[in-house]
Amino acid sequence: MTRYITDSLGRLDTVDLIEANPRFADLLRQTYADDPRLRIRTGLIQEQELGSYDTIVCGLPFANFDARTTEEIFDRLLGSLRPGGTMSFFGYVGGETIRRAFADGVDRERTLAGLGALRRILRRHTFRTETVLGNLPPARVHHLAPVSPPAHSEPVPTCDCRNTSP
Template sequence: MTEKITPRHHARTRRATEGWDFLVESIRNHRTVGSIAPSSRSLADLMASPLRERAPRVSNVLEVGAGTGSVTRVLLPRISEGSRLDIVEANDHFAAHLRRLVGCCPHLPEKQEQVRVHNVGVEQLTTDRRYDVIVSGLPFSNFSPRQVEEIMGHYFHLLRPGGTLTYFSYRGSRFVRTFLTSRPEARRQRDVKNLLNRYHHRYATGCWTVWGNLPPAQVWQLRRPLEAVESSGVLTAQPDMAR
């Protein structure tokens, strides 16, 4: 008797396949793939929440470090008529997977031109577009402080005033690495954390923990000030003249 293939069975098979692909790529490219498993649906929903909150307005959205598309799947059906989604993924294998995902998406029969997959690092993304929402899945804890500073500066340059940046990190990973790595590596981790804390202090509007993820994740949401100036690559809010 032939087993009936149900949508739920298909989804389980897809998740298992993508989970294996993610694990393989994390071993091959541990510096740029920051986890051993794709993001959970709970984490993906939270990461994509700024786009849901903007509905039904037209939005320009940038997703960086999309991996196998856990967050992409949540973003795609929320792309309204006239909106734009640019997906940036430096890993060749993941980028090819994302192009197939976009090509087969049932929510985009007439909106294919609104979604683009860019197989580059975000530092190499050339565009004059400004974004209302940026969703970042990059593993900042794997990068040097200089790289993180460059990427965060680029994010805020690409954000429209009032736009939001959402990114996540894994809870507890820094402390584990501090005890298991060399002193220079521990210093690098600390410097990255301190750098990100400065951005949190200036621009954070929310922080949440997603326990139903492997490993548990901490999600940060930052907003570019409505009134801001850029000087020497550093974004600063203009003073409130009413104070």
């Protein structure tokens, strides 16, 4: 995925790559050492100082996360998008079904809660989903955008029109 992204970058574009696995982050540093457009950071997304982005491409396995972690990550990423920005990520077709089928006990409760959080986020933020049947296994690519908070956070007062005397 990184190679595809870097191949499509313009001369002035920049990319922040955040990788939790230190060994893989080192491999990325070696592979892209000569490309000044890439900044490679090691650690969890929740621990990073994020910038402001036009586009975020995420390869995290959200079906494996608990609800709180899923919500934290999406809050951070969607909150880092500039107005008009988009976030894209993928999941495998049937992945949810497989996770539900093989999880049991406490893991099943955690899995179901995490998948529920993911579905709520998708309902609120998704503007397009594509299915890629040529991928093995087939994948769904979700494209999301931040949703502005309501214009009024407090209820608008209503008029009690029965009391109209001067």
